Amino acid sequence: MTLLAFVILLAAVVIGYVMNLRAARAIRDGGTRMHSLEGFHGGYAALMTLVPTFFLIIVWLLFQDTVITAIVKAGLPAGVLGGKGTGEVQLIMSEIRSIAGGRIFGTPEDWKLEAAEHLVALRELSGWLLVAVTAALASAMMYISRRTVAAEFRARQGVERILHGLMVSCAVVAIFVTIGIVASLLFETIRFFQMVPFWDFVLGTNWEPQIPIREDQVAAEGAFGMLPVFLGTLVIAFIAMFIATPIGLLSAVYLHEFASRRVRGVVKPVLEVLAGVPTVVYGFFAILVIAPAIRSFGDNFGLPIAPNTALAAGSVMGIMLIPFISSFADDALGAVPRSLRDGSLAVGATQAETISKVLFPAAIPGIVGGILLAVSRAIGETMIVVMAAGLIAKMTINPLDSVTTVTVQIVTLLIGDTAFDSPKTLAAFALGMVLFLMTLCINILALRIVRKYREIYD
Amino acid sequence: MFDVQKPETAVDQTAIKIAARNVQVFYGNTQAIKDVDVDIQDKTVTSFIGPSGCGKSTFLRCLNRMNDTIDSCRVEGEILLDGQDIYAPRVDPVQLRARVGMVFQKPNPFPKSIYDNVAYGPRIHGMARTKDEIDEVVEKSLRRAALWDEVKDRLDTPGTGLSGGQQQRLCIARAVATRPEVLLMDEPCSALDPIATAQVEELIDELKQRFSVVIVTHSMQQAARVSQKTAFFHLGNLVEYGDTNTIFTNPQDHRTESYITGRIG
Numbered sequence: 001m002t003l004l005a006f007v008i009l010l011a012a013v014v015i016g017y018v019m020n021l022r023a024a025r026a027i028r029d030g031g032t033r034m035h036s037l038e039g040f041h042g043g044y045a046a047l048m049t050l051v052p053t054f055f056l057i058i059v060w061l062l063f064q065d066t067v068i069t070a071i072v073k074a075g076l077p078a079g080v081l082g083g084k085g086t087g088e089v090q091l092i093m094s095e096i097r098s099i100a101g102g103r104i105f106g107t108p109e110d111w112k113l114e115a116a117e118h119l120v121a122l123r124e125l126s127g128w129l130l131v132a133v134t135a136a137l138a139s140a141m142m143y144i145s146r147r148t149v150a151a152e153f154r155a156r157q158g159v160e161r162i163l164h165g166l167m168v169s170c171a172v173v174a175i176f177v178t179i180g181i182v183a184s185l186l187f188e189t190i191r192f193f194q195m196v197p198f199w200d201f202v203l204g205t206n207w208e209p210q211i212p213i214r215e216d217q218v219a220a221e222g223a224f225g226m227l228p229v230f231l232g233t234l235v236i237a238f239i240a241m242f243i244a245t246p247i248g249l250l251s252a253v254y255l256h257e258f259a260s261r262r263v264r265g266v267v268k269p270v271l272e273v274l275a276g277v278p279t280v281v282y283g284f285f286a287i288l289v290i291a292p293a294i295r296s297f298g299d300n301f302g303l304p305i306a307p308n309t310a311l312a313a314g315s316v317m318g319i320m321l322i323p324f325i326s327s328f329a330d331d332a333l334g335a336v337p338r339s340l341r342d343g344s345l346a347v348g349a350t351q352a353e354t355i356s357k358v359l360f361p362a363a364i365p366g367i368v369g370g371i372l373l374a375v376s377r378a379i380g381e382t383m384i385v386v387m388a389a390g391l392i393a394k395m396t397i398n399p400l401d402s403v404t405t406v407t408v409q410i411v412t413l414l415i416g417d418t419a420f421d422s423p424k425t426l427a428a429f430a431l432g433m434v435l436f437l438m439t440l441c442i443n444i445l446a447l448r449i450v451r452k453y454r455e456i457y458d
Numbered sequence: 459m460f461d462v463q464k465p466e467t468a469v470d471q472t473a474i475k476i477a478a479r480n481v482q483v484f485y486g487n488t489q490a491i492k493d494v495d496v497d498i499q500d501k502t503v504t505s506f507i508g509p510s511g512c513g514k515s516t517f518l519r520c521l522n523r524m525n526d527t528i529d530s531c532r533v534e535g536e537i538l539l540d541g542q543d544i545y546a547p548r549v550d551p552v553q554l555r556a557r558v559g560m561v562f563q564k565p566n567p568f569p570k571s572i573y574d575n576v577a578y579g580p581r582i583h584g585m586a587r588t589k590d591e592i593d594e595v596v597e598k599s600l601r602r603a604a605l606w607d608e609v610k611d612r613l614d615t616p617g618t619g620l621s622g623g624q625q626q627r628l629c630i631a632r633a634v635a636t637r638p639e640v641l642l643m644d645e646p647c648s649a650l651d652p653i654a655t656a657q658v659e660e661l662i663d664e665l666k667q668r669f670s671v672v673i674v675t676h677s678m679q680q681a682a683r684v685s686q687k688t689a690f691f692h693l694g695n696l697v698e699y700g701d702t703n704t705i706f707t708n709p710q711d712h713r714t715e716s717y718i719t720g721r722i723g
């Protein structure tokens with residue numbers, strides 16, 4: 001049914017386009033000078049038909065289920081829902097829906113079967129209604145735009161206005177999605193803080209979110225101090241950046257300035273492959289190669305080393321970030337005008353002096369931006385740390401100890417029993433909020449630095 | 459061979475600073491410069507003129523080995539600076555460029571302060587060590603580039619914030635700060651307005667007191683105004699070279715004559 005509506009829409013668009021095009025051509029052939037080319041008259045009709053009708057179909061599809069469910073619910077025999085909580089009502093409605101879909105379990109009561117039939121009928125009706133409304137709206141729009149065809153009609157501006165409006169609405173959608181995501185995060189976070197005091201979370205040094213689910217379970221009270229988790233994230237991100245920044249930058253400088261074309265032709269694709277490796281694979285690498293290596297290295301010196309070290313997770317994450325930083329720095333260096341390099345060489349600077357004194361400072365905004373984005377990624381990276389970092393939150397900055405990170409804790413909190421009203425689950429949202437705020441701050445910082453250097457260097 | 463005298467003594471107009479012999483330049487397989495022989499005199503302004511694409515810039519860039527930075531470029535023949543072959547294997551192009559400075563067509567100040575732009579060369583070459591010495595070099599160079607009075611109160615503002623003409627004079631100051639013996643200028647006025655052009659031309663006249671100046675220009679009036687010697691290039695050949703007066707009043711080659719009278723463009 002939906003498909004049919006789309007076919008009608010498509011046909012209307014094509015017909016509207018052709019009709020307006022023909023009409024405009026006829027006017028032009030009649031010898032009148034047109035304000036806009038015929039194509040714009042056609043395009044105007046197409047857009048005038050497409051945009052509102054498409055919008056209508058989308059809205060219809062989005063809301064039809066809600067409306068139909070409401071009608072079915074209203075049509076249920078009096079009393080069957082009496083005294084039931086929202087959860088139970090929802091269960092009943094989804095049972096009716098699955099009966100309507102042909103999946104019948106056991107022997108449902110008669111009123112449920114009736115309701116299911118009602119539902120099917122309504123869906124059928126809604127489908128036909130959609131087709132009818134689509135056809136009506138599309139032909140109305142076609143008619144309206146056909147009426148506009150005239151020598152002095154500004155179809156070109158009309159088309160531009162519609163396209164402009166479309167672009168604005170896309171931007172608005174993006175903004176609203178962002179706001180929606182942040183709002184849902186914020187909402188759950190607030191619920192969390194109703195159960196756990198804010199300062200206990202922010203300043204607490206103890207993270208033990210395992211709360212007894214049943215009365216008879218023996219478990220700790222549950223402590224939600226985020227500091228050790230936060231610290232773990234910082235330690236791992238720091239190790240990662242400590243490895244990725246110098247290697248990434250120097251490899252970019254080498255590739256950009258010194259490498260012969262042949263070397264560049266080999267190394268660049270290799271770096272790109274590195275960037276394309278899924279993070280799960282990096283996780284394997286951390287567990288199977290790096291962690292044992294660190295451990296046997298430590299054994300040689302008699303150092304006791306935890307099986308999951310921050311060093312292993314951080315260094316593998318650093319390897320992951322190398323191509324990221326390197327490609328940013330490469331682009332930034334490439335954007336420095338050749339004339340600056342020539343100017344430096346022409347006063348007798350060596351290539352290394354030219355790079356460090358002229359190219360690098362000029363490329364700094366791009367490089368710093370890249371590094372900060374890499375930091376954001378390091379903080380938000382999940383898979384590698386889930387596999388290679390530990391689970392137990394420890395207040396330590398020792399890279400050879402096992403630490404846990406914000407992302408790891410979010411994953412563990414949401415795996416398994418998830419009742420969305422226990423502080424254990426809601427803590428995940430609070431941690432998510434922390435993560436979001438961290439990356440937000442870093443990105444703002446990145447923008448500020450870039451802007452500051454722009455002011456100096458423009 | 460010539461004695462390398464630091465010519466604070468009487469100006470020897472005929473001392474030859476750069477001698478090019480049988481120079482060929484190739485970009486890949488295409489030849490951009492053919493059999494060029496030229497003697498550039500010390501303390502003289504020499505101008506290179508000719509239609510675009512005839513190889514003026516290419517030849518100019520041979521004189522301080524800036525062509526080394528272009529992978530496909532190959533130079534053959536001999537170019538002697540004070541009698542020494544600058545393409546000899548033991549010559550360091552980096553040191554050569556400190557002796558043979560260059561100013562480019564488009565002003566290219568570094569994204570640094572005016573002060574740091576001028577101090578860049580002296581610092582790199584260790585010519586001035588203390589703050590006072592650097593201050594002095596910066597002031598002297600900016601004065602020499604006729605820019606001092608305009609910028610002396612804002613030496614720490616970015617060089618890229620100056621106007622086009624000021625930027626070009628800043629680049630000249632940057633080039634003279636390393637105290638080169640030869641100054642190469644590739645169409646230094648092509649991006650400037652007439653007033654800035656006049657200032658730069660005046661400057662070039664000053665500079666020839668101390669340096670040998672080679673200037674590429676597509677303006678024949680400019681060549682006539684600033685230079686004592688003129689070389690006319692055409693399709694990679696050096697067609698005619700001589701006193702500027704002679705070239706403009708009594709050219710020997712018909713191609714020179716057609717170019718000067720505006721028939722080759």
Ligand SMILES: Nc1ncnc2c1ncn2[C@@H]1O[C@H](COP(=O)(O)OP(=O)(O)O)[C@@H](O)[C@H]1O
Nearest residue numbers: 485490509510511512513514515516517528530
């Ligand atoms: N980097 C380069 N690579 C290849 N060919 C070049 C390059 N630079 C200049 N050429 C060629 O060499 C010739 C001379 O160029 P150029 O010296 O810039 O001329 P002019 O400065 O007299 O206008 C031109 O034909 C030009 O296309």
Ligand SMILES: [Mg+2]
Nearest residue numbers: 514515516644
């Ligand atoms: Mg040129």
